[in-house]
Amino acid sequence: MKTTLFIFATLHPKKESFDKAKEILKLIIDDTRKESGCIEFNLYEDLESNKLYLYEQWSDELSLNNHFTYHYTLKALEDIKNHLEKQTDVIKMEKIK
Structure with missing residues (x-):
């Protein structure tokens, strides 16, 4: 049975790198939304x-x-890591009802 997954990720950019981190993530939004299986992919501040x-x-x-195998995702992960003050918090959920 296919199960829809919901992901909530909290990123903690360094204060001086906030705009850079945001720009890195914005670069992958359109490509990610075109991926097979992507229903929704949104960035919030x-x-x-x-x-x-x-x-x-x-x-x-x-x-x-x-x-996580696509070149743009791998590049974003590499590019953003030095702009974060701590590890990203990720919550993976399934809808119950």
């Missing part, structure tokens, strides 16, 4: 703190795993 949020919805685990 917290207006009161120095955080960015990704909300993602994937048709299944395979589609999500494939996302």
Whole structure:
């Protein structure tokens, strides 16, 4: 049975790197949205703190795993790592009802 996955990722950019981190993520949005299995992929900025949020919805685990094999995703992960003050918090969920 296919299970839709919902991802909430909280990114913690360094204060001086906030705009750079945001730009790196913005570069992958359009390509990611075209991926097979991507239902939703949105970037949000917290207006009161120095955080960015990704909300993602994937048709299944395979589609999500494939996302991390594409060159633009790998490049973004490499480019952003020096702009983050700590590891990204990721919550992976399935809808119950």
